[in-house]
Amino acid sequence: MVKQKLDIGFFTSMYSQVNGTAIACRNLAEAMAKYTGHNIHVFAPGIDKPKKIPNNLHLHNFFGAKISPKTGFVLSFPIHKYFFCNHDYLDIAHIHTHASFGSMAINWAKYLGIPMTGTHNSPLSFYTAQYIPVLGKLLARMDWVWRYERHVLDKYDLVSVPTKSKKDLLRDQRFKEPIVCLTNGISDLYFTDVKENGIRDKYNLDGKKILLYASRLSPEKHQLSIIKTFRKIQKEVPDSHLVLVGSDGPSSAHVSKLIKKKYYKDNVSYLGRVPFTDLLKLYNTADLACLWSWIEAEGLVLIEAMAQGTPCVGANAVGISNVIRHGKTGYLANNLDEFKKRVVELLKNDDLRAEMGIHSKMVAQNYKISKVAKTWLKLYKFIINELYPLRFYKKERKERVELVKEFVHKLPIVNF
Numbered sequence: 350m351v352k353q354k355l356d357i358g359f360f361t362s363m364y365s366q367v368n369g370t371a372i373a374c375r376n377l378a379e380a381m382a383k384y385t386g387h388n389i390h391v392f393a394p395g396i397d398k399p400k401k402i403p404n405n406l407h408l409h410n411f412f413g414a415k416i417s418p419k420t421g422f423v424l425s426f427p428i429h430k431y432f433f434c435n436h437d438y439l440d441i442a443h444i445h446t447h448a449s450f451g452s453m454a455i456n457w458a459k460y461l462g463i464p465m466t467g468t469h470n471s472p473l474s475f476y477t478a479q480y481i482p483v484l485g486k487l488l489a490r491m492d493w494v495w496r497y498e499r500h501v502l503d504k505y506d507l508v509s510v511p512t513k514s515k516k517d518l519l520r521d522q523r524f525k526e527p528i529v530c531l532t533n534g535i536s537d538l539y540f541t542d543v544k545e546n547g548i549r550d551k552y553n554l555d556g557k558k559i560l561l562y563a564s565r566l567s568p569e570k571h572q573l574s575i576i577k578t579f580r581k582i583q584k585e586v587p588d589s590h591l592v593l594v595g596s597d598g599p600s601s602a603h604v605s606k607l608i609k610k611k612y613y614k615d616n617v618s619y620l621g622r623v624p625f626t627d628l629l630k631l632y633n634t635a636d637l638a639c640l641w642s643w644i645e646a647e648g649l650v651l652i653e654a655m656a657q658g659t660p661c662v663g664a665n666a667v668g669i670s671n672v673i674r675h676g677k678t679g680y681l682a683n684n685l686d687e688f689k690k691r692v693v694e695l696l697k698n699d700d701l702r703a704e705m706g707i708h709s710k711m712v713a714q715n716y717k718i719s720k721v722a723k724t725w726l727k728l729y730k731f732i733i734n735e736l737y738p739l740r741f742y743k744k745e746r747k748e749r750v751e752l753v754k755e756f757v758h759k760l761p762i763v764n765f
Contacts, residue, residue, distance in 0.1 A: 360454035361445035364393035373533035380722035464737035470646035511647035512671035527753035534721035548630035557590035561635035660705035
């Protein structure tokens with residue numbers, strides 16, 4: 350039987366950084382503590398402890414070396430901890446990154462005799478290429494990285510992914526069921542009813558039709574391509590303006606250099622990382638939001654914009670294709686020419702844009718982190734009580750898969 354107050358272990362190599370995986374893990378940890386009242390224990394390197402956290406959120410910081418200043422990535426291999434677990438109170442391990450701390454979590458779970466679940470956001474081959482100099486790019490080209498991930502995830506009782514297209518990607522790479530689709534969710538604060546209150550005046554955007562791109566400046570986000578494409582958009586919609594918001598990253602110098610050129614300096618603004626209240630107001634006042642990336646787990650910035658009633662245009666790719674409802678909350682584009690066409694169409698059509706904004710706000714309700722946290726609690730209890738015993742007693746995988754299928758039908762925001 351599950352005890353009344355669970356002790357849930359989160360294991361991740363990224364927690365305090367500004368990237369999708371770290372933000373998703375951090376949001377869920379805080380939401381689980383806030384909305385469910387259970388004890389959450391985060392095991393990660395380089396944790397920047399906030400001034401205020403819930404009493405039931407416990408941060409266990411590990412030593413590591415920051416190997417990429419622009420991304421904040423911390424490399425840590427706590428081998429001395431792999432086989433010595435002093436946390437025998439844990440009831441379940443939730444693994445968010447699958448190398449290093451994922452391996453430690455597997456060893457701890459086996460030692461403690463507790464179940465394991467894992468969330469797969471972005472392929473390890475992407476992280477190695479982006480965050481590990483030289484060697485990472487070589488490893489990313491090898492099938493070995495996919496093989497390693499398959500080997501690790503095969504040990505879990507249950508795997509979750511944020512979107513159906515992400516599950517299809519894993520299945521194409523021969524990952525085994527059971528895999529469920531459950532959004533990472535966004536903070537309920539993104540649904541706050543805000544007004545512009547001078548935000549356009551503050552950032553010199555009065556009288557402009559705003560295309561907002563909120564994201565860290567990084568090559569995989571293709572901000573340079575969007576800036577160049579925007580030049581064509583602006584010729585057809587003269588009062589349009591591209592606003593880039595987000596923290597610095599590997600592309601910062603290139604973006605800054607490009608937008609200083611004669612044509613772009615009056616039509617493109619990079620605001621950097623803005624206060625949260627300003628970000629909400631920018632989402633609210635923007636006419637459109639966009640994201641041009643082919644490797645998103647989900648595209649949380651699009652959902653954040655939708656929560657403020659702003660329609661979106663994005664790449665018809667893994668993750669994003671499940672967030673944007675094509676023709677209802679915005680448009681998906683297969684290439685930059687299509688992207689330009691869709692953005693121009695929506696910037697020129699106020700009525701269509703308003704209609705899509707209403708649908709966007711309705712769809713975004715399913716992504717509230719409070720709902721996601723409560724759903725995860727049901728999954729944890731199900732894994733502990735019903736799923737883990739099947740693996741422990743070496744029942745056939747098919748039996749586990751069928752049990753998961755039956756259970757997730759009861760959960761409105763989970764799909765198989």
